[in-house]
Amino acid sequence: MSITNELLNTVLRHAGQEVSRKEFLNLAGRGLAVGVAAGTLASCHSGGGKAAEATAGTPTTGTPAAEVDASTTYTAPGGQTVASSEAVSPPAKVPAEVSQPIELEAWKSDVDPQSGPVPTPLPPEQRVGYALVGLGHLTLEELLPAFGECKKSKPVALVSGSPEKLKKVARQYGIKPESCYSYQDYEKLKDNAEVQAIYIVLPNSLHAEYVIRGASTGKHILCEKPMANSAQECELMIAACKKANVKLMIAYRIQYEPYNRQVRDMVRSRKFGPPKYIEAQNSQSSANPAHWRHKKALAGGGALPDIGLYCLNTSRFLLGTEPTEVFAYSYSTPGHPLFKEVEEMMSWQMRFPDGVIVNCVTHYNTHDSRFYRVSAERGWLHLDNAYAYQGQRLQTSHAEGPAKMQNQITIPTKNQFAAEMDHFSECILENKPPHTPGEEGLQDQRIMEAIYQSAREGRPVKLPAVPGTDVFRGPEPKPA
Numbered sequence: 001m002s003i004t005n006e007l008l009n010t011v012l013r014h015a016g017q018e019v020s021r022k023e024f025l026n027l028a029g030r031g032l033a034v035g036v037a038a039g040t041l042a043s044c045h046s047g048g049g050k051a052a053e054a055t056a057g058t059p060t061t062g063t064p065a066a067e068v069d070a071s072t073t074y075t076a077p078g079g080q081t082v083a084s085s086e087a088v089s090p091p092a093k094v095p096a097e098v099s100q101p102i103e104l105e106a107w108k109s110d111v112d113p114q115s116g117p118v119p120t121p122l123p124p125e126q127r128v129g130y131a132l133v134g135l136g137h138l139t140l141e142e143l144l145p146a147f148g149e150c151k152k153s154k155p156v157a158l159v160s161g162s163p164e165k166l167k168k169v170a171r172q173y174g175i176k177p178e179s180c181y182s183y184q185d186y187e188k189l190k191d192n193a194e195v196q197a198i199y200i201v202l203p204n205s206l207h208a209e210y211v212i213r214g215a216s217t218g219k220h221i222l223c224e225k226p227m228a229n230s231a232q233e234c235e236l237m238i239a240a241c242k243k244a245n246v247k248l249m250i251a252y253r254i255q256y257e258p259y260n261r262q263v264r265d266m267v268r269s270r271k272f273g274p275p276k277y278i279e280a281q282n283s284q285s286s287a288n289p290a291h292w293r294h295k296k297a298l299a300g301g302g303a304l305p306d307i308g309l310y311c312l313n314t315s316r317f318l319l320g321t322e323p324t325e326v327f328a329y330s331y332s333t334p335g336h337p338l339f340k341e342v343e344e345m346m347s348w349q350m351r352f353p354d355g356v357i358v359n360c361v362t363h364y365n366t367h368d369s370r371f372y373r374v375s376a377e378r379g380w381l382h383l384d385n386a387y388a389y390q391g392q393r394l395q396t397s398h399a400e401g402p403a404k405m406q407n408q409i410t411i412p413t414k415n416q417f418a419a420e421m422d423h424f425s426e427c428i429l430e431n432k433p434p435h436t437p438g439e440e441g442l443q444d445q446r447i448m449e450a451i452y453q454s455a456r457e458g459r460p461v462k463l464p465a466v467p468g469t470d471v472f473r474g475p476e477p478k479p480a
């Protein structure tokens with residue numbers, strides 16, 4: 001069909017108010033319709049009609065259900081007739097600006113949860129182009145697929161030690177062969193104008209080198225957690241990015257995940273009074289002694305920097321304040337092939353200002369368990385699967401008179417990797433600091449070093465007092 005229904009609707013509203021759509025088509029034929037449509041479009045261009053309506057904020061397109069011919073029929077190729085109705089576009093506001101959401105015709109009552117505005121993806125040529133460094137589990141299983149849900153980010157280059165992976169993954173995601181690089185050619189990213197950001201997804205021991213080398217190309221850097229294997233490396237990474245005048249963000253996806261943000265808001269607004277105690281666990285079962293996660297030089301440690309870090313970073317995020325003391329206990333089963341170099345388990349307590357206690361445990365040798373509970377004066381919030389990629393379940397409990405109210409809160413889920421990458425893109429596009437900058441990663445590294453020291457020495461270790469809230473974080477991300 002050369003004439004779309006939408007165009008016909010527009011024509012009908014402007015030129016054929018007294019005739020039905022069917023009559024109009026019969027009488028005028030397509031040729032006439034095209035002529036009328038052209039006139040209508042011309043009048044839109046000249047600033048009349050629809051343009052004036054758009055300025056006034058009235059619907060800019062669409063046919064109300066009352067005007068739809070609901071009694072048409074369709075004759076199938078076999079000759080059978082089926083009841084049908086007129087296919088039209090219902091009323092909608094369509095702002096011309098791509099960043100403004102289309103407003104569709106409402107139909108839900110406010111008794112039920114409201115859906116958010118429709119997504120406003122940037123046109124592909126306006127999105128921030130990423131080079132992904134390291135094609136392992138996280139990149140292939142989560143990050144590359146998550147770009148499909150991004151609105152401001154797109155993958156444009158790959159860096160890998162495997163030419164076979166480069167070739168295959170580039171084909172799968174539409175990346176040009178000339179935008180695929182070896183580790184030796186990493187600095188050639190400098191000359192790739194499509195690349196604005198580099199995402200480091202390598203084993204922990206390589207983060208420092210690849211952030212520093214990446215900064216020298218003038219591209220902005222998103223680096224996986226843990227930021228590095230020592231606070232000293234973190235400081236060098238921050239300095240290199242500052243010197244090169246590029247942004248550095250640490251990929252703390254939880255701080256962009258809707259359920260964790262909901263708990264943070266409820267804790268900070270004192271929904272159930274002041275928080276008193278957090279219990280947090282992030283545990284899983286690992287295998288393969290040859291994997292880098294079980295080599296101290298490559299991983300920096302065991303369960304703590306890999307998954308225990310989520311308990312640490314998320315508690316800091318929920319409370320906004322910084323711990324003043326840690327006390328830790330670590331264990332590795334003697335002779336266990338996986339835990340010759342790195343810890344199997346770390347259990348630690350953190351003391352926060354105002355007497356808030358945070359108890360954490362992380363384990364590499366139990367069935368997967370990822371939750372926390374924030375106990376506040378007048379209620380608690382429990383987030384199951386808190387640190388998982390999906391499946392968060394939020395429960396709260398409080399008293400109302402004689403009743404104990406236990407609620408399950410559901411909110412729309414969002415891909416947290418997409419939200420995190422889009423936040424970094426937003427920072428690049430709007431030239432603002434990231435919510436989770438290098439300083440946030442450095443603070444975690446300092447606390448982890450105190451945790452290891454405490455476990456080694458069997459005594460509490462004090463941390464320098466950091467007054468204020470969100471001291472190491474940048475501005476809030478915009479809603480995903």
Ligand code: NDP
Binds near residue numbers: 135138139160292
């Ligand atoms: P993988 O082992 O699956 O992948 C790492 C990739 O790094 C390899 O596939 C390889 O890519 C590259 N690499 C370069 N040098 C080495 C080396 N010496 N040994 C092994 N790999 C090397 O790791 P993950 O993807 O699970 O983890 C990567 C990073 O992401 C880590 O820092 C980890 O902490 C973090 N992570 C974060 C998660 C999150 O939820 N935010 C979840 C999982 C991991 P290639 O073959 O292309 O050369």
